[in-house]
Amino acid sequence: MRFLQFLPGTFSLLLLPIIVLTQRPESKPIELAENCPPGFELTDDNRCMSRSLYQQYPSLRNSGVGGLKTGLPKVRDGFSPQQIDLGRYLFFDPILSRDGSLSCASCHNPELGFSDGMTHSVGINGKEGSRNAPTLWNVSFMKSFFWDARAKTLEEQMEGPLFAPHEMGTTPNQLLSTLNSLPVYQRLFAQAFPDRTDEKIRLKEIYTALTAFECSLISLNSRYDHYAHGYHEALTKQEIEGLNVFRSFVARCAECHTPPLFTNQQIAVLGTPEPDGRPLDPGAEKIFDDATMRGGFKVPSLRNIAKTAPYMHSGRFATLRETVEFYNRGRGHAVPQDEDLRIHWHISEPNLSEYELDRLVDFLKTLTDETFKPRVPEKLASEAESVHNSNVRKMGK
Amino acid sequence: MMKKPKRWLGLGAVLVLFIAGVWVGRIMYKTQSTPPPPPTFFRSSLAPDTAGASGDQVITPVSGTVIEVRDGELIQAAVAQARSGDLIRVYPGTYKETVYIDKENISLQGMIQDGKWPTLDGEKELNDALLYSGNGILIENFKIVNYKGNGVMGQAGNNFVIRNNWILDAGVYGIFPEFGKNGLIEHNILTGIEDAAIYVGMCDNVDVRHNEVYGNVAGIEIENSRHVLVENNHSYNNTGGILVFITPGLPIKTCYDVIVRNNFINDNNHVNFGAPGSLVAGIPSGTGILVMAADQVTIENNIITGNNNAGITVTDLAYGANTANDPEVEPNPDRLIILDNIMIDNGNSPVGELKALMMTKLSTRGPDIVAVGGGTGSCIVNRDRYRTVSLGDWAQCQATDTRAIQTYMLDEPVAPRKISEKERVKMAYYGICSGCHAYEVRMVGPPTLVIQALYQNNPQGIADYIVKPEHKRKDFPEMPPQKYLSKDLRLALAEYLLTVKQ
The missing domain is CATH 1.10.760.10 (Cytochrome c-like domain)
Known part of the structure; x- marks a missing residue:
């Protein structure tokens, strides 16, 4: 009935040029988006600024950690729509790898929580990496990157996988010559970086575009978030029980996986087991040249955690249930006998009941929100085929 | 560090109101009528919720309703129906539940009648007694026993008041506000806590006053917090009496501007029963005051007696911590001020590293005051009164007292972020x-x-x-x-x- 009131509106609707509802013809050349991806407001000077209900709230000393209605850490935003969209084309393009077999999305697959579902990622020529691929959701809020926190910016971070021989294995020269040899990319880069005078694509622009895209991957609208903003019916009774176990001082999860991002972004020594046959991963010890940090890894965010199995730096745990059980098994229970790790003080022996462990998992599943999942380009600028899905299936586990 | 005295005139008035409120409250308990609602200081400002169901109506300050909970009912049911500004009165009885408050401006007030308390009993089955995340939370007059986690725990939440609670064997921490600004913890009694009885963690502007803490591993612990006043407390028979710490590996990395004054810190010689691996597990029994890595800590006018290891211990992280290093933390205690304190009978049987250190001084007794490790710019008044170790480069203090600071709480509650x-x-x-x-x-x-x-x-x-x-x-x-x-x-x-x- 209400619908009838809007008949005039419906008529005017017909007059609108909504070709947009139909798919763009295949032959049309790739154009970069002029609007921001979801989660962002476009400013008059063509920058995309992050918007979230969490911006209503402060946090103590702007730390971005606290409780339910707590502000986020400083976000990295302000990229142009064109830079973000160019980053999307690059992200899914396998020509960024040495042999054209891998794209960024191979290990950070949007269908797998921007992770890859494997214990250890596999690089070109089937070379096995040493750690589990971390998610890219909400990286715009992170202060350091890699499990061992060795990079301070995304630009610095991506030099790792792009150029590591056992990952994408390319070189700065190969990358630049490949992209510069493609007129489509030259045109798109010129759109995204209009201030320069020549046509040459620069390395820094590649980094900026990929960073811009990665910083657009925002997940802050889960059912948990609805609860946090004050709608308590968003979670079931059992999920709220899980929340209370999560933040209780018996389990102490929230002490390191602190809302609103569910990480305090610190390095913690947990003493999780390596897969059979692998030696202990020294983690942050190597980066900081500090033996007290042996076995230390960055506390990961738990947002979309249900999508990013397997878990831990080693990918040792296949399920969330296994993962929460680890914390229940006692301080240092999986540390090799010849190691003397400075296990984090919050790793205790909480003796949670089976029921509580189940509720914890229930709660963790409420942190899922993929509404801003970006679309895979229908056609890549290099005209290569997307490889991220075929690749994962092929490599298996 | 010292603030303008003018500003504190208004605060003095507020304090008088507080004290008057408590006094009036006491009188009224005797006559068995209801205690007054919480002071207006914490119930003004506090705009209504801005999102969610409770934001649908505009709530003016102090206009909330009173919700009563009696023995046999659930406190959580009252919380579920409460709106910003409401007062929940809990009558004597035993309440076996974990109460969580994810709302703003809720006051939870126990009714003590005929010496009978409303008791939250975790029966060593439940994790925490009271959890809160909202601003403007008041929790008073509860007996809390037999929980496994914390008695009262806040995660964020500014403008909090936790007072007149009696917390026995409530697990890891008795009272633990975290990530909060502007709070008051007073007139609580806590014992049997396996870590810190009162633990102010990553907070700003908190007063901890008139509390009695005994038989815990740590009596009062101020950690990675700033602008904290620890005053008029009685801390005895713990492993450590009062601790002011930087713990490495936390997201907020400083601890400074802490005043510890007018406290009784006696006989903190309890055997350390902290959980293996916990930060306090390494505290030597017999510790009166311990300052680790914190800066600008003023220790004044305390009565520090009978602590068998040392009266005051000052240490850097290299000596004191058993955790992984944190490259972002400055590990030394700097610019400490030790004013006049009464210190007698400390150091009767030093242990561990201090014992070894004293041996090198040809003494079997521990000192009143010892500083080990790094740190600069610290000073002490009348050092000749005490038996001290390693205070070589400490200066004579210019400051004589902290009278100018009456409270570290803010004169206005922290307002919500202004958003158009x-x-x-x-x-x-x-x-x-x-x-x-x-x-x-x-x-x-x-x-x-x-x-x-x-x-x-x-x-x-x-x-x-x-x-x-x-x-x-x-x-x-x-x-x-x-x-x-x-x-x-x-x-x-x-x-x-x-x-x-x-």
Whole structure:
């Protein structure tokens, strides 16, 4: 009935040029988006600024950690729509790898929580990496990157996988010559970086575009978030029980996986087991040249955690249930006998009941929100085929 | 460090009100009538919730209703029905539950009658007694026993008051506000806690006053916090009496501007029963005051007696901590001020590293004051009165007292972040709606342009639809209801959506 009131509106609707509802013809050349991806407001000077209900709230000393209605850490935003969209084309393009077999999305697959579902990622020529691929959701809020926190910016971070021989294995020269040899990319880069005078694509622009895209991957609208903003019916009774176990001082999860991002972004020594046959991963010890940090890894965010199995730096745990059980098994229970790790003080022996462990998992599943999942380009600028899905299936586990 | 005295005149008045309030409260307990509602100081300002169901109505300060809970009922049920500004009165009885308060401006007030307390009993089955995350939370007059986690724990939440609670064997921490600004912890009695009885962690502007803590591993612990006044407490028979710490590896990395004054810190010689691996497990029994890595800590006018290891221990992280290093933490205690204190009978049987250190001084007794490790700019008054070790480079203090500081609480409660209605609408539109609705491109749902055409001049129609969508278009998925947005915000969003131009 209400619908009838809007008949005039419906008529005017017909007059609108909504070709947009139909798919763009295949032959049309790739154009970069002029609007921001979801989660962002476009400013008059063509920058995309992050918007979230969490911006209503402060946090103590702007730390971005606290409780339910707590502000986020400083976000990295302000990229142009064109830079973000160019980053999307690059992200899914396998020509960024040495042999054209891998794209960024191979290990950070949007269908797998921007992770890859494997214990250890596999690089070109089937070379096995040493750690589990971390998610890219909400990286715009992170202060350091890699499990061992060795990079301070995304630009610095991506030099790792792009150029590591056992990952994408390319070189700065190969990358630049490949992209510069493609007129489509030259045109798109010129759109995204209009201030320069020549046509040459620069390395820094590649980094900026990929960073811009990665910083657009925002997940802050889960059912948990609805609860946090004050709608308590968003979670079931059992999920709220899980929340209370999560933040209780018996389990102490929230002490390191602190809302609103569910990480305090610190390095913690947990003493999780390596897969059979692998030696202990020294983690942050190597980066900081500090033996007290042996076995230390960055506390990961738990947002979309249900999508990013397997878990831990080693990918040792296949399920969330296994993962929460680890914390229940006692301080240092999986540390090799010849190691003397400075296990984090919050790793205790909480003796949670089976029921509580189940509720914890229930709660963790409420942190899922993929509404801003970006679309895979229908056609890549290099005209290569997307490889991220075929690749994962092929490599298996 | 010292603030202008003028500013504290107003605060003095507030303090007088507090004291008067407590006094009046005491008188009234005797006559068995209800205690007064919490002081206006904590119930003014505090604007209503801005999102969620409770934001639907405007609540003026102190206009909340009183919700009563009696033996056999659940406190949580009262919390569930409470709105910002409400006072929940809990009558004597035994309440076996974990109470969590994810709302703003809720006062939880126990009613002590005829010496009978409302008792929260965890029976060593439940984790925590009281959890809160909202601003403006008051918790008073509860007996809390037999929990496994914490007695009272706050995660964020500014403008808190936790007082007159009697907490026995409540697990890891007795009272633990975390990430809060502007709080008061007073007149609590705590014992049998396996870590810190009162633990102020990553907070700013907190007063800890008139508490009695005994038989815990740590009596009072101030950690990675700033502007904290620890005053008039009685801390005895713990492993360590009062601790002021930087713990490495936490997201807020400083601890400074802490005053420890007018406390009784006696006979803290309890055997350390901290959990293996916990930070306090390494505290030597017999520790009066321990300052680790914190800066600008003033210790004044305390009576520090009978602590068998040392009266005051000052250490850097290299000596004191058993955790992984944190490259972002400055590990030394700097610019400490030790003013006059009464110190007798400390150091009767030093242990561990201190014992070894004393051996090198040809003594079997521990000192009144010892400083080990790094640190600069510290000073002491009348050092000749005490038996001290390693205070070689400490200066004579210029400061004589801290009288200018009457409280570290703020003279106004921390206000909510100021957000204009337009900003809030944009946060919701771009932060939520844009996930499915682009301006002219089909995403998950129809484009904004299409919605604008359908609902010209009818924002209420959109506001109604988004909370109770009906499936209208076969070629689109059904929209999930957006009930978590408050009524006002839904309408504002609808109005904004009709004006979007790109």
